[in-house]
Amino acid sequence: MNTIWLSSIENREGPKYKALAEAIRHAIRDKALIVGQKLPPVRDLAWDLKITPGTVARAYTLLTDEGTLEAAVGRGTFVAPAKAKTESVVAADHITDNVTHSDTAEERPDVVRLTSPQLPDVGQRALIQRLMGQVAANPRSGVMHYPNRTKFQPAREATLHWLQGTPLGAIDEQDIVLSHGGQNGVSLALQSILSVPTPVILVEELSYSGFRRAAALLRAEVIAVPMDAHGMNPEAIAAIAKSHDVQAICTSPEVHNPTGLFTPVERREEIVEVARAHDIQIIEDDCYRMGASRAPSYRMLAPERGWYVSSISKTLTPALRIGFVVAPKPSVPALRRSAEHGFFGLATPLADLAERLLADPQAAEYATKVNEVFGKYVQTCVNALGCYDLTWNEDVPFVWLKLPEGWRASAFCQAAESEKVQIRPAEDFAGREARAP
Incomplete structure (x- = not known):
């Protein structure tokens, strides 16, 4: 045949x-x-x-x-x-789902989509619409000029305000680069890090598929690292690093996607020790964390090699594609170049909207309410499937069923x-x- x-x-x-x-x-x-x-x-x-x-x-x-x-x-x-x-x-x-298209609840109310979090509207829709109107009526950055670093300073300051309470170590607004969502943030970090002809990226053996997509675009090899109940195995990372030119680890230690596992600080410190020994950068994807951080970020534990990526896609809305990357201070210039050379930066009206939204007190209140609704969803799921081998947390908007x-x-x-x-x-x-x- x-x-x-x-x-x-x-x-x-x-x-x-x-x-x-x-x-x-x-x-x-x-x-x-x-x-x-x-x-x-x-x-x-x-x-x-x-x-x-x-x-x-x-x-x-x-x-x-x-x-x-x-x-x-x-x-x-x-x-x-x-x-x-x-x-x-x-x-x-x-009802067939793929990366670029999926039916909304309005189009197919008879289909229950559990392939990704479906954010409830707890009031953030009206807030976003109101702020969009304000930006349209009075765009602080104007509508006739290219984006530039100076114009984005208020948006970066608002992002810094949004991230308060996240254990990121020493940080100021200049360490932040705005991105088109978390996925773009991961890509920007990798673009800033990878430099050798055949770079290697490490991910968890089960991991967010966006890591692999970003690596494929950059022609990098991806190697999966064995895991246990606490996350990546440090000894396995060291073994791989001895035989490969590993430049970055991509990981989700607060909320591992898809299992929901949490990597405690002791394991993170072991991974940092291996990363320092082999000069590996660590990219932390924190997009799925809804509640308070439970351990210091890799940027705080290893300020010379820890990168932090997050967005508002799981807390307020995925539609706006607003994300942010916090680079290690030595790598801030490289991150800026990746964004500015790639797309000049966010459209200025979007940056103005991000500034207003992330600084608005109601936004944080709505993010908390979204988390509360997700918690009720999870409780309903646990009530139905609790007799099976289920991994869950009320602050995580998904469950892992064996x-x-x-x-x-x-x-x-x-x-x-x-x-x-x-x-x-x-x-x-x-x-x-x-x-x-």
Whole structure:
């Protein structure tokens, strides 16, 4: 069988089963697979692609449900004839999630989306609209000039006010660079750090997929570090650093995404010791922390190599794409260059809005209320699933469920989606070569 289309999944982001499904769709559109053609058996294709049979089975099931493939008992899976989609298939397409598009609650009120936090409106919408009106009527930075560092000083000062209480060590507004959300902040930090021809970045063995996306854009190798109940294993970091040119560690010690684990200060200090021994920078992603910090940040523990990234996406709104990076003082000039050379800085009206929003007392009150609502959501979830192996915290807007024996993640997600509940499997957070639990 002609399987030249298989190589295309290596270049696709997102869950492996969706990457495979899209590769098959693409092959059908390009006539590499024709109507009636039999696809490889699940185990054979899994072997060829070095992925699990469950991943292939989930991709086949997804394509069969939408009518792209058809399965014949005892004969195999075949490319289905083209036909008009049924109402149920259209609905299934409508709830498919990806990086750049997802249905809002207003568009699909019958779908429960648990793939990322859905922020409640506790009053922040009206505040943002009011402040937008003020900026439009009287834009302090004007609307006829390029952004510049001086014009952003009030926004940086407002950010400093917003971050008060976060244990960041010695800090002033000049250490801060505004970004287009937390993901852009991670990218800016990496752009400022990476310098060798073949840089290596370390992440937790299960980690926020944005770390890998940012690394891919910068052509950096990503190596997953084994974890235990307290986070990254320092000895494993040291072992990897001896054989690779590691330049950065990307980690979420306050709220590990996706397990919700917390890295205590003793473990952080061990990681700092290894980082100093091997001259590794540490990027801390703190975007999911809703409550008070429970330990000093890496920037406080290692002020010469600790970077801090956060945003308002989980506390007020993800729509504005307002984030911030706090660099180690020796690296502030490099961070500024990364932002200014990359996009000149935020649009001045957005910086003016950030200034007003982050300094407004109501914003902090609304962030607290958002956290309280999330806490109620989590309590409801725990009441329903508390008899299972569940990791949760009332200040964390997600839970981590270890499935009972007999369930596979792919089958569980598919069963949930059939009931119009969208959730994310562990494989979404694992590297392509890793085995997700």
